[in-house]
Amino acid sequence: MFGVTILGNNSAIPAYDRHPTAQVVTLNDQLFLIDCGEGTQMQIARYRIRRSKINHIFISHLHGDHYFGLIGLITSMGLLGREQELHLHAPAGLKAIIDLQLEVAAITLPFTLTFHALEGEGMLVDTPKFSVESFQTWHRIPCWGFIIREKRKPRKIVKEKTVANDIPAAFYERLKDGEDYETKDGRIIANESVTIANKPARSYAFCADTKFDESLCEKTKGVTVMYHEATYLKDLTERADARFHSTAEQAATIALRAGVQKLLIGHFSSKYDRLDAFLEEAREVFPETELGIEGVTYKI
Numbered sequence: 001m002f003g004v005t006i007l008g009n010n011s012a013i014p015a016y017d018r019h020p021t022a023q024v025v026t027l028n029d030q031l032f033l034i035d036c037g038e039g040t041q042m043q044i045a046r047y048r049i050r051r052s053k054i055n056h057i058f059i060s061h062l063h064g065d066h067y068f069g070l071i072g073l074i075t076s077m078g079l080l081g082r083e084q085e086l087h088l089h090a091p092a093g094l095k096a097i098i099d100l101q102l103e104v105a106a107i108t109l110p111f112t113l114t115f116h117a118l119e120g121e122g123m124l125v126d127t128p129k130f131s132v133e134s135f136q137t138w139h140r141i142p143c144w145g146f147i148i149r150e151k152r153k154p155r156k157i158v159k160e161k162t163v164a165n166d167i168p169a170a171f172y173e174r175l176k177d178g179e180d181y182e183t184k185d186g187r188i189i190a191n192e193s194v195t196i197a198n199k200p201a202r203s204y205a206f207c208a209d210t211k212f213d214e215s216l217c218e219k220t221k222g223v224t225v226m227y228h229e230a231t232y233l234k235d236l237t238e239r240a241d242a243r244f245h246s247t248a249e250q251a252a253t254i255a256l257r258a259g260v261q262k263l264l265i266g267h268f269s270s271k272y273d274r275l276d277a278f279l280e281e282a283r284e285v286f287p288e289t290e291l292g293i294e295g296v297t298y299k300i
Contacts, residue, residue, distance in 0.1 A: 002027050002150060002202050002300040004227070006266065006292045007043040011231050011245075012065045014038065015270035018294065020065035023227070024049050025148055025204055026297075027130055033057045033073075034146060034206050040069035041076055047295050051077060052084075056125060056132070059090035060208030061143035067094065071101045078109045085112040089124050089134075091142055092117040118144050121219075127151075135219040137210035140244040145216075147223060149203040154178055155195040162194045202300050205260070209267065211241055212250040217257040225300045226260040227292060229267035230278055248278040252285035266292035 003026050008019035020037025024044075031053040033040075044051055051073070059067045067090070077086065088094075095115045102109070116124065118134055125132040130150050137143045153176030162172070167181050167189065175181065176198075181189040205220040207228040220226055231245035240247050246254075248265055255263035263286055268275060275291055282289040290298065 002204070003297045004204060004225070004264070004300065005047060005049065005297040006264075006294050007040055007047065007049075008035075008037045009266040009268060009292045009294050010065075011267050011269050012063070013270045016273050018268065018270075019043060020068070021060075021267060022069065023206070023292075024054070027148065027150055029053070030055070030130065032132070032148060035060055035066045035208070036068075036070040036073060037065045038068040041073045043294070044073070052080075052082060054086070055084065056087045056089065058124075058132070058144075058146050058206075059088070059094060060137075060145065060206070061139060061141055062091050062093055063141065063209070066208075070094075071098060074098070074109070074113065075102075075105075075107060078107070078111065082111045085114055087114050087116060087125075089116045089118060089132075091144070092119065118142075135216075137208050137216065138213040138244065139209045139211070143208050143210065145205065145207045145210075145219070147203055147205045147220065150201050152198050152201045154198055155191060156198040158194055158196060165189050165194060167194065204300050207251075207254070209244065210246060211244045212246050212254070214254070214257070216254050220254075220258045220260065223258070223260050225262045225264065225298065226255050226258065227264040227266065228254055230265035230282065231267050231269045233272075233277055233281055248281040249285055252282040252289055255286045255289070261288065262298075263289045264292040264298060265289060 005024045007022035010018035019039045021035040022040040025032040033054050121135045123133050133147050134144045155176050180191050202224040205223040205226045228251035230248040230251040232240045232247050234247045234249040
């Protein structure tokens with residue numbers, strides 16, 4: 001399972017039962033929290049997200065609608081008896097804020113909170129099954145986007161064929177890498193006779209708050225699903241630019257030029273009570289667009 005669940009899709013002010021930015025990405029047994037606006041832990045409870053499975057939190061920037069819910073979530077994790085390490089990836093200034101909040105409340109967390117300062121574009125997490133990298137967006141203060149990529153072996157085992165050829169399970173990983181198997185009597189079993197080509201690895205890009213920035217096309221080129229902020233409609237393009245935000249049309253243009261498969265839009269301004277026009281505007285440029293609706297999980 002690879003998917004993203006939207007917990008908050010509004011911009012600075014909660015309105016119309018829409019909440020500030022937060023989303024959970026599920027990749028098999030891993031949960032990643034991206035941004036943690038006010039009310040995030042309530043949304044986690046509402047949509048029955050297993051917070052104990054969240055081991056990495058990524059905060060894009062230090063505007064309050066992207067992190068004001070963080071201290072509440074962290075302390076709740078402690079109250080609920082969390083013991084495993086929690087990794088927090090965020091702009092450097094957040095560490096002093098969190099440390100002060102814990103200090104003045106005399107809170108000692110029962111788990112290790114490891115802080116990783118976002119200081120440049122590049123790899124944040126790299127494991128045999130997935131990776132997470134950061135890239136900079138163009139906002140009023142330093143702001144970061146994230147790409148989560150799954151890793152897949154180039155070949156996939158056909159179990160009945162490996163069993164029929166008496167290939168031991170200990171050799172399966174090497175088969176997935178494309179190796180042939182040599183039997184004890186020297187016979188070569190061709191890899192393609194017991195495996196098939198695996199599906200391409202999938203990826204998810206979170207483009208945090210940003211004004212229209214064509215450099216994002218190269219940074220997110222070819223991802224499976226892209227989330228891009230769309231704070232305003234195109235009649236307010238000048239306002240979007242002045243406030244370092246994007247329109248739905250601009251988000252769709254980035255998706256089109258980046259060659260992504262699907263676009264999710266969010267971070268809607270509270271001046272809009274209805275969102276239909278955002279979808280219409282974006283689909284005129286990039287038909288494979290969806291609104292990022294709270295509580296919905298979008299498969300990647």
